[in-house]
Amino acid sequence: MFFQKEIETMKRSELEALQLERLKWTVDYCYKNVPFYTKKLDEAGISADKIKSLSDIKYIPPTTKADLRDNYPFGLFARPVSYTHLRAHET
Numbered sequence: 001m002f003f004q005k006e007i008e009t010m011k012r013s014e015l016e017a018l019q020l021e022r023l024k025w026t027v028d029y030c031y032k033n034v035p036f037y038t039k040k041l042d043e044a045g046i047s048a049d050k051i052k053s054l055s056d057i058k059y060i061p062p063t064t065k066a067d068l069r070d071n072y073p074f075g076l077f078a079r080p081v082s083y084t085h086l087r088a089h090e091t
Helices: 012-033 035-044 054-059 065-070 081-088
Strands: none
Touching (some): 012 035
């Protein structure tokens, strides 16, 4: 039994291509929408267009416990608080 048969049974090369696409999308989204990650990625010299393979994940700086503590509670949001609040109540 499969939850998402198309994804769960895809060829390894297709899966890696999908993972790379989603990694690049995530890095780009964070860069464009979260000032904390914009700064962190700029300091590391990394951007979505520089990611060429899954192994390039090693160049993405980790988010540390101190980063989370220093930016709590709103410093890592990618959307305004009012937008987040409204979306949470949609069903």
